[in-house]
Amino acid sequence: MKTYRVAILGCRGRGSAAARAYHAHPRTEIVGLCDLLEERSNTLGDELKVSARFSDLDEMIKQTSPDIVAIPTATELHYDLCMRVLEHGVNIEVEKPMCVDLDQADDVIAKAEEKGVQVAVHHQGRVGASMQAIAHAYNAGKIGNLRYIYGSGKGYYGGYGLMNIGTHMLNNMLHFGKRCKSVVAHLTTGGKPITPEDVAPSPSGMGTIAGEYITATMQYEGNVTGTLLQHRFNKMDTNAYTMELFGTEGRLFWKLGGAHFLPTPHYLPDGNNDKWESLELIYPEHYDSKSSASEMDYWFVEDYVNALDEGRPHVCSGYEGRHVIEMMMGIFESAAYGKRVNLPQADRTHPLLRWREESGLPPPADMPRGYGEWLTQESKRIG
Ligand SMILES: NC(=O)c1ccc[n+]([C@@H]2O[C@H](COP(=O)([O-])OP(=O)(O)OC[C@H]3O[C@@H](n4cnc5c(N)ncnc54)[C@H](O)[C@@H]3O)[C@@H](O)[C@H]2O)c1
Incomplete structure (x- = not known):
């Protein structure tokens, strides 16, 4: 059974919650953490014992080859970050709401389809x-x-x-x-x-x-x-x-x-x-x-x-x-x-x-x- 490689882009509240779940699950492994603020990836990295820490998301994806990138960041960043991460041809999950309008959501879906990858939205209550x-x-x-x-x-x-x-x-x-x-x-x-x-x-x-x-x-x-x-x-x-x-x-x-x-x-x-x-x-x-x-x-x-x-x-x-x-x-x-x-x-x-x-x-x-x-x-x- 494959273990899925997961990278976390954004290491504050929701990123930490997502990381704890991927860390605990027997079929997923966290291979990289990224935050613009070093102390956030360090705090989460120390908690979960993940040493691969980055401040540049493209670098993280290049170096760690994840199967899934989680994007738990502020909502106004979802569109740009989804588009940037999808360009690498990896599956993503993004926090809710997925985007702020339908033009943006259409673009994200179209990019994922073009790259042949999945998009999930973190509506965990469902x-x-x-x-x-x-x-x-x-x-x-x-x-x-x-x-x-x-x-x-x-x-x-x-x-x-x-x-x-x-x-x-x-x-x-x-x-x-x-x-x-x-x-x-x-x-x-x-x-x-x-x-x-x-x-x-x-x-x-x-x-x-x-x-x-x-x-x-x-x-x-x-x-x-x-x-x-x-x-x-x-x-x-x-x-x-x-x-x-x-x-x-x-x-x-x-x-x-x-x-x-x-x-x-x-x-x-x-x-x-x-x-x-x-x-x-x-x-x-x-x-x-x-x-x-x-x-x-x-x-x-x-x-x-x-x-x-x-x-x-x-x-x-x-x-x-x-x-x-x-x-x-x-x-x-x-x-x-x-x-x-x-x-x-x-x-x-x-x-x-x-x-x-x-x-x-x-x-x-x-x-x-x-x-x-x-x-x-x-x-x-x-x-
Ligand atoms: N599913 C839920 O139950 C739930 C609950 C609360 C909030 N949310 C959603 O979560 C999102 C907010 O999450 P949060 O409070 O953890 O966000 P936050 O803005 O506090 O933290 C995001 C982190 O991402 C980092 N970041 C931003 N851009 C980056 C980049 N380009 N590269 C690297 N790091 C970057 C920031 O430095 C920050 O540390 C919102 O979309 C909100 O709607 C969901």
């Missing part, structure tokens, strides 16, 4: 232990036919929440909805439908956004619809970050680290009896819960190993990542233009920038990059 449990129950027919999927963020400002957290949730929902045919969305800022003046650069370099509150409806294949809520809360609440599948015979409830089954489609709590059953979470048999690797990142690596063995895309492939961006751009476009948006959309430019331009406005002015400062400035503007 392959983690609780999603495995949900998928197992779903595939066993426990809820009958799927009718509706509900998903929510955890309270960030809506447009930013969509790019940051909605990307995960839309990808989770796709696991069951398969393909999204169209999107209809309602976005409000300060209690009113968004206007071109509400379009702004995203915090954390996640492109262009709008909407304090987002309520979006997706039409999937067949008779399945879904709703995604990305509502700004006064206080963030990870308990809101949940997904629920409604079937003809029951319901399945996903949350980080938990999976539950309701053996009836409609249930009014009567105060005496909780019909929700906890499902046993599913881990790869060689996962050591005492290792420093998170189970979701480990599952993500496990699927990449299996995908490369089998010559198939990762479950969280670039194709899925791009489809998620189609949904996110469709959500912005639907609210801006007040219409249903059919996917995949022919116009791949950012719909909010198009909307502003057509309204005779210049591109939105710069905003602080940090979320706290960004929110303070936006809250002042909304009043």
